[in-house]
Amino acid sequence: MNALAAELRGILQGPVLVGELLGRHTTWRIGGPAELFVAPRSEQELLAVLHLLAQVGMPWMALGTGSNLLVRDGGYRGAIIHMGALQTMEFRDDGTARVGGGLPVMRLVRQAVRRGLAGIEDLAGIPATVGGAVVMNAGAGEQAMAGVLQGAFLAGAEGMEYWPAARLDLRYRASAVPADRIVAAAILRFSFADAEMLESSVQHRLSARRKAQGVGKPNAGSVFKNPPGQQAWRLIDESGMRGRSVGGAQVSEKHANFIVNRGGARAADVLSLIGEIQETVRGRTGIMLEPEVQVIGEA
Ligand SMILES: Cc1cc2nc3c(=O)[nH]c(=O)nc-3n(C[C@H](O)[C@H](O)[C@H](O)COP(=O)(O)OP(=O)(O)OC[C@H]3O[C@@H](n4cnc5c(N)ncnc54)[C@H](O)[C@@H]3O)c2cc1C
Known part of the structure; x- marks a missing residue:
């Protein structure tokens, strides 16, 4: 090594x-x-x-x-x-931009809004990088990365390749970016709008996020995907799991689809809580919740 x-x-x-x-x-x-x-x-x-x-x-x-x-x-x-160092940002007059895969989405939102470029203002507050947001098709409100993505430069062992959006196939919290490629940069296309209006929409989003998601402890956002026509947080809440804890991991008292690290939580605690939520919700509703978070590494 x-x-x-x-x-x-x-x-x-x-x-x-x-x-x-x-x-x-x-x-x-x-x-x-x-x-x-x-x-x-x-x-x-x-x-x-x-x-x-x-x-x-x-x-x-x-x-x-x-x-x-x-x-x-x-x-x-x-x-x-x-990917944190790949934070380039090049805006062109036609409303397109080439942005680095490691660029924080929040920085991109701020720069786009300042230029009167609309399309991702609802994503304000998502603590992602552009690459992670493309791979997961991160979204909020009425918007998601799919709405602005023109294509991406994918790095692999054989070099760099450009994939247009159709090939990247962004869907609900998923895409066709292969596991052996890295989103080195993305090409985005925005629409033009009034910068002040966009800024007020960003402020509205950030404040709504603070109210709904200000859980005050380390977390990874929504743990489960919303099943079709359902909201995961509601299913978890109605199953009586809000506040339930295993070791240092706890279902947030504030947002039932968040699991927080109360201090010293191990991955094993979180995984056992995830399993317990799945079993309880399935027992009550017949619905098997699918994790949105990705689990990696060795036990
Ligand atoms: C408080 C909070 C709120 C959140 N709110 C939302 C929300 O409103 N909407 C939403 O969709 N998500 C939300 N999330 C979840 C998360 O921010 C998104 O899933 C995001 O897309 C993950 O991006 P990341 O850069 O952190 O990726 P990581 O968590 O670092 O990685 C996730 C996956 O993407 C891969 N990946 C990361 N970068 C690249 C790259 N450059 N190329 C290829 N693969 C890559 C990783 O290998 C991994 O498989 C929230 C999370 C938190 C903590």
């Missing part, structure tokens, strides 16, 4: 860490160590990392803000590629 880390340090300006605790990089503040943790500074560095990892046959996965991830307590066997 140390030889590979040394080789990566030779080609990267960004950090290369061995055994970095992933709980430091997830919004739940939960997660064991990554065998390797690399943070490329540019698309070229990203391609070089992917090429080298393919040569040595090491598994890897991309990490954005870790706002939709539950990393098990045993950590991740392989390389975590942290």
